[in-house]
Amino acid sequence: MTDSGMFGARGTGDTSGYGGLARSAASTGSSERPYGGYFDGLVDDLERAYPEFSTSIERVVVDRGELTLHVKREKLVETSMVLRDVLKFEMCMGVSGIHYPQNTGRELVAVYPLLSMTNNRRVRLEVSVSDADPHIPSLVEVWAGNNWHERETFDMFGIIFDSHPGLTRILMPDDWQGHPQRKDYALGGIAVEYKGATIPPPSERRSYS
Amino acid sequence: MTAFDPYAPSRETTEGTVFSVTGGDWDSLVQEIGSTKEERVVVNMGPQHPSTHGVLRLILELEGETVTEVRCGIGYLHTGIEKNMEFRNWTQGTTFVTRMDYLGPIFNETAYCLAIEKLLGITNDVPERASVIRVMMMELNRISSHMVALGTGALELGAITPMFFAFREREIVLDIFEMISGLRMNMAYIRPGGVQQDLPEGAIPKIRDAVKLMRKNFKDNTNLLVGNSIWLKRTQGIGYLDLAGATTLGITGPVLRSTGLPWDLRKMQPYCGYENYDFDVVTADTCDVYGRFLIRMNELEQSLRIIEQALDKLEALEGAPVMVADKKIAWPAQLALGSDGLGNSLNHIREIMGTSMESLIHHFKLVTEGFHVPAGQVYQGIESPKGELGAHVVSDGGTRPYRMHFREPSFNNLQATAAMSEGGMIADIIAAVASIDPVMGGVDR
Numbered sequence A: 001m002t003d004s005g006m007f008g009a010r011g012t013g014d015t016s017g018y019g020g021l022a023r024s025a026a027s028t029g030s031s032e033r034p035y036g037g038y039f040d041g042l043v044d045d046l047e048r049a050y051p052e053f054s055t056s057i058e059r060v061v062v063d064r065g066e067l068t069l070h071v072k073r074e075k076l077v078e079t080s081m082v083l084r085d086v087l088k089f090e091m092c093m094g095v096s097g098i099h100y101p102q103n104t105g106r107e108l109v110a111v112y113p114l115l116s117m118t119n120n121r122r123v124r125l126e127v128s129v130s131d132a133d134p135h136i137p138s139l140v141e142v143w144a145g146n147n148w149h150e151r152e153t154f155d156m157f158g159i160i161f162d163s164h165p166g167l168t169r170i171l172m173p174d175d176w177q178g179h180p181q182r183k184d185y186a187l188g189g190i191a192v193e194y195k196g197a198t199i200p201p202p203s204e205r206r207s208y209s
Numbered sequence B: 001m002t003a004f005d006p007y008a009p010s011r012e013t014t015e016g017t018v019f020s021v022t023g024g025d026w027d028s029l030v031q032e033i034g035s036t037k038e039e040r041v042v043v044n045m046g047p048q049h050p051s052t053h054g055v056l057r058l059i060l061e062l063e064g065e066t067v068t069e070v071r072c073g074i075g076y077l078h079t080g081i082e083k084n085m086e087f088r089n090w091t092q093g094t095t096f097v098t099r100m101d102y103l104g105p106i107f108n109e110t111a112y113c114l115a116i117e118k119l120l121g122i123t124n125d126v127p128e129r130a131s132v133i134r135v136m137m138m139e140l141n142r143i144s145s146h147m148v149a150l151g152t153g154a155l156e157l158g159a160i161t162p163m164f165f166a167f168r169e170r171e172i173v174l175d176i177f178e179m180i181s182g183l184r185m186n187m188a189y190i191r192p193g194g195v196q197q198d199l200p201e202g203a204i205p206k207i208r209d210a211v212k213l214m215r216k217n218f219k220d221n222t223n224l225l226v227g228n229s230i231w232l233k234r235t236q237g238i239g240y241l242d243l244a245g246a247t248t249l250g251i252t253g254p255v256l257r258s259t260g261l262p263w264d265l266r267k268m269q270p271y272c273g274y275e276n277y278d279f280d281v282v283t284a285d286t287c288d289v290y291g292r293f294l295i296r297m298n299e300l301e302q303s304l305r306i307i308e309q310a311l312d313k314l315e316a317l318e319g320a321p322v323m324v325a326d327k328k329i330a331w332p333a334q335l336a337l338g339s340d341g342l343g344n345s346l347n348h349i350r351e352i353m354g355t356s357m358e359s360l361i362h363h364f365k366l367v368t369e370g371f372h373v374p375a376g377q378v379y380q381g382i383e384s385p386k387g388e389l390g391a392h393v394v395s396d397g398g399t400r401p402y403r404m405h406f407r408e409p410s411f412n413n414l415q416a417t418a419a420m421s422e423g424g425m426i427a428d429i430i431a432a433v434a435s436i437d438p439v440m441g442g443v444d445r
Helices: A039-049 A073-085 A146-157 B026-035 B081-085 B093-097 B105-120 B128-156 B161-181 B203-225 B229-235 B243-248 B289-316 B346-355 B357-368 B409-421 B426-436 B440-444
Strands: A057-063 A066-071 A096-099 A108-116 A121-129 A135-137 A160-162 A192-194 A197-199 B010-013 B016-019 B040-045 B057-063 B066-073 B335-338 B341-344 B376-384 B387-395 B403-407
Touching: A039 A057, A039 A066, A039 A073, A066 A073, A066 B376, A073 A121, A073 A135, A096 A146, A096 B403, A108 A146, A108 B376, A108 B387, A121 A135, A146 A160, A146 B409, B057 B426, B066 B409, B066 B426, B081 B093, B081 B403, B093 B105, B105 B128, B105 B376, B105 B387, B105 B403, B128 B161, B128 B203, B128 B289, B128 B426, B161 B203, B203 B289, B229 B289, B229 B426, B243 B409, B289 B426, B335 B346, B341 B346, B346 B357, B387 B409, B403 B409, B409 B426, B409 B440
Parallel strands: A066 A121, A135 A160
Antiparallel strands: A057 A066, A096 A108, A108 A121, A192 A197, B010 B016, B040 B057, B057 B066, B335 B341, B376 B387, B387 B403
């Protein structure tokens, strides 16, 4: 029986929230002009300052009052330099990774929120790469503050930021196996060592039922 | 090497001689180090050290007392909050985020809830009374957070009395939090769509009294530290970071404002109705530890001003709702005080158990499964006491976040440690780190 129900539950209609509700990644297309607000002016400025705009920017998305530019990986540093020097985006608020295992060829996404204090504007850059070739050029040369953020995203998602000055794990121990925030990495299930004894992960312990 | 010393044993490695110091006999250590030819010493400070502000590890390269290189080791408090949140519904997420920067729980919750509200498209539907309560709670929290920054910062530089005063003021704020939410820390009080419950009876006069008391009390620390010659010598010209350095390192908050730039998201990109309050952005132009100290001291008064205005607004909004009207989002519980404490009101229990099957289903679905958030992503930045706290939220249309990321100001600002301390004296690292005010719970999440 298919029943969309008043709460919009799809699939199994599982009410526990833990039984694997149907989840699919959002895939919005490109937005149409006018974008609204300062976004039109911002994109115009970028087009004028950056002749390769059409070949570097794959999509321009405006959603919920926020502007996202999807940038080709090879052009990321170039685009960032223009955004920093000409459009005065002085600050990069770090990088956040997202893992979409079902998006074949673009499994890993890096998101950079930029801030221009001069013009009081925000824009977001998004770069997607495949799991088989998880390389993205580092932006530490452009915004030095991205150093630790890129290390964190490498640590958690396994995205390799090329030409980063020291891409090592930052939050997890140096000898940790795997990248914990990927979707194929289960929550929990880590054996605990205590006073020399190893306590198996919760999923492998005795059950008394 | 002389005879074995249990307090400072040494061993040879490929990197040179390693001394393990567990405290105690410093004379023998100094003798041993003095007997080697090496001028350059690498010292591991922390992660368990009273003046590193939590479990921060500093790896220092020294030439005498001069610091030539500093590196930070973090991750000792990593708790996987972002990963855990992907396995709990949107409302449950507030109990996770409140534990990140545990000195600013209200800020974490507000950033998270504002982001969810943006994703849901209900930003303008949040009742005004809820927004005013959020602002009041945030400013109270800013005071308690700044108090810890000032108190522990002074303590780490050897001044003990300011800490007593600072923690006395923090206690006043925590008592107010306890009165309003039942908890002193980690309140999970701000919820998607509003706040958990309305203010209790008699809260407004009590907060007014507390504001008066704090305004008087703040003078104690001002008298102790502002212009104090020892304090000036320890803080002026120390931990220098100018505007160019702060910008490229993405530094925000008091550290950025100490370079003279009046950048405050409450003014520049207002949220929760901050545009309706009258307050000043405090700056300094010294780029040093003393400037950051003065900024925090003066921001206390600005927070008190905002709290007073919020109280006036709350009096005018008496009885107004504190949660969105949409019953598909608002938490179904109607809290009331019973003989056995705070819980679901008897009227609500009577309705769902006795009269309306649909209400019961609704309650059950919303509590167990939660509400759906349309697919998409947003970034919401707010001005926390440490700088820009950004919540990057990705939804796939489900009842749980697909990905949560917090741009923690402490995490980002700690990167400035090297720029502030290299070339200075070892004692000044402590002052520089204290002026960044990192909270390791937020740094490591």
